[in-house]
Amino acid sequence: MIQNSKPLAQRMRYIEPFHVMELLARARTLEAQGRSVVHMEIGEPDFATPDPVCEAGIEALKKGELFYTPALGLPELRTAIARFYKTRYGVEVSAERIIVTSGSSGALLLALAVLVDPDARVLLADPGYPANRHFVRMLNGDPVGVPVGPDSLYQLTPELLEHHWDDRTVAALVATPSNPTGTLSNPADIARMADYASRHRGALIVDEIYHGLVYEGEAATALSCSDEIFVINSFSKYFNMTGWRLGWMVAPERYVREIDKLSQNVYLAAPTPSQFAALAALQPETLAVLDARREEFRRRRDYLVPALRKLGFRVPYMPQGAFYVYADCSALTPDSFAFAGNLLEQAGVAITPGVDFGRHRCDEHVRFAYTRPVAVLEEGVRRIAAFLEEDR
Ligand SMILES: Cc1ncc(COP(=O)(O)O)c(C=O)c1O
Numbered sequence: 001m002i003q004n005s006k007p008l009a010q011r012m013r014y015i016e017p018f019h020v021m022e023l024l025a026r027a028r029t030l031e032a033q034g035r036s037v038v039h040m041e042i043g044e045p046d047f048a049t050p051d052p053v054c055e056a057g058i059e060a061l062k063k064g065e066l067f068y069t070p071a072l073g074l075p076e077l078r079t080a081i082a083r084f085y086k087t088r089y090g091v092e093v094s095a096e097r098i099i100v101t102s103g104s105s106g107a108l109l110l111a112l113a114v115l116v117d118p119d120a121r122v123l124l125a126d127p128g129y130p131a132n133r134h135f136v137r138m139l140n141g142d143p144v145g146v147p148v149g150p151d152s153l154y155q156l157t158p159e160l161l162e163h164h165w166d167d168r169t170v171a172a173l174v175a176t177p178s179n180p181t182g183t184l185s186n187p188a189d190i191a192r193m194a195d196y197a198s199r200h201r202g203a204l205i206v207d208e209i210y211h212g213l214v215y216e217g218e219a220a221t222a223l224s225c226s227d228e229i230f231v232i233n234s235f236s237k238y239f240n241m242t243g244w245r246l247g248w249m250v251a252p253e254r255y256v257r258e259i260d261k262l263s264q265n266v267y268l269a270a271p272t273p274s275q276f277a278a279l280a281a282l283q284p285e286t287l288a289v290l291d292a293r294r295e296e297f298r299r300r301r302d303y304l305v306p307a308l309r310k311l312g313f314r315v316p317y318m319p320q321g322a323f324y325v326y327a328d329c330s331a332l333t334p335d336s337f338a339f340a341g342n343l344l345e346q347a348g349v350a351i352t353p354g355v356d357f358g359r360h361r362c363d364e365h366v367r368f369a370y371t372r373p374v375a376v377l378e379e380g381v382r383r384i385a386a387f388l389e390e391d392r
Contacts, residue, residue, distance in 0.1 A: 011140060014137040018130065019352070019353060019355060020353075020356050023350055027041075030344070030348065036348055037350055040370070040372065041350040041352045042350075042371050042372075044242040047293050048240065049241050050240065050281070052281075052285060053281045065272055070269065071268060072100065073099060074275040077278055078099075080282045081095070083282070085223065090224075091221055098249075098250055099259050100246065100275060101247045101249060102267050103246065103247045104209045104249075105247070108232055110262050111232065111259075112132075112135050113266075115170050118139075120170040122144065122169070123144050124172075125146060125148045125154060126359060127180055128145070128358060129178075129180075146160050150317055153183040153184070154181040154326070156174055157189055161197070165196070165200060170202050170203065171203045171205055172204055174205070177211075177320060178210075180357045180367040181319060182322040185206075187220045187222075191225040198226075198228050203229075203230060204229050204230070205230040206232065208222065211233060212291075213322055215320060219321065228252050230250070230252065233248050233249075234248070237323075240293070241274070241277070244271065296373075300373070304325060304381075305318060307377075313332070315327050323370050324368065324370075327365065328361075336354045337354075337355055340366055343384065349380050352369070
């Protein structure tokens with residue numbers, strides 16, 4: 001019998017939209033109607049890609065460098081990334097272990113795809129970056145959100161890892177600095193978690209995509225702890241290249257060939273002009289521009305956190321990196337989702353509700369992104385103050 005309904009994979013039941021994208025669409029509609037909106041929801045830097053990077057991209061286009069690269073990436077770029085680990089972190093990494101990907105999103109998917117069988121469990125911090133649990137679902141695995149709070153700086157710890165690890169667990173994923181909390185995991189914890197995972201036939205994946213945007217000292221890379229960790233990074237955030245869709249992974253040696261096979265099949269190669277452009281991103285002159293921009297992010301953080309606290313949001317720690325503040329709004333509202341919606345409609349301020357980052361106390365939290373200049377953040381804070389005043 002022919003059925004009317006269209007086929008839809010079971011896994012789609014578990015794939016949720018990014019609510020912030022819907023909020024952003026609503027904000028754009030309001031703006032098209034002439035309303036002004038202060039954007040504190042956007043998870044990408046407002047800075048343009050640095051000039052030398054754009055010029056290198058244009059040069060690649062002009063020269064016709066528009067053929068596929070090897071699936072593992074342009075050899076010169078893999079070498080340049082290896083050199084970057086040496087100069088920035090003092091860590092020796094063989095270029096052979098570096099895999100250039102289509103955004104770090106591509107790297108996260110490939111890393112999980114070589115590890116996760118159907119029903120295998122992957123431990124993730126809740127709150128955390130939501131795409132990860134959906135990647136695990138795409139592989140018919142079982143993402144396990146481990147509730148974390150201020151006591152562990154919203155990070156998985158060796159104790160939590162041991163407590164939640166079982167025979168079906170194949171991996172744990174840590175993001176440091178984290179989205180949405182901006183907090184760091186310490187290297188001793190990373191080393192212990194990597195050790196525990198490998199002793200239990202599992203793997204640790206460490207997402208370092210917000211490296212370079214750390215405000216108190218430099219974060220150490222997980223590569224200094226062990227060669228067995230999958231380390232993920234990206235040209236999106238610190239390098240201000242979100243739309244170029246370029247990231248990378250450093251994989252344990254024995255996985256490189258497996259990932260090579262997968263990337264050949266999944267997307268053939270990362271975008272070629274972006275790979276040529278990224279060579280310029282790793283040059284010392286560009287890094288100096290990016291480091292100066294980091295100081296601007298620090299100024300924004302230093303303005304925003306005390307301002308939010310004054311309004312009645314609880315921010316129990318100073319975020320150490322990324323460009324987010326994960327704020328407890330339970331003193332102001334029992335429902336962060338409705339709060340974010342009302343704030344947009346009534347006050348013209350867009351923020352992200354906690355539900356985008358997991359289930360653990362999500363109704364009590366919202367995320368602010370400081371991806372706008374201080375003057376704009378000040379206007380946002382004024383509007384929120386007036387909105388809260390009216391609500392009283
Ligand atoms: C923690 C984290 N990891 C990975 C990504 C994916 O970024 P991209 O694919 O642009 O590298 C994001 C994007 O916001 C993120 O916040």
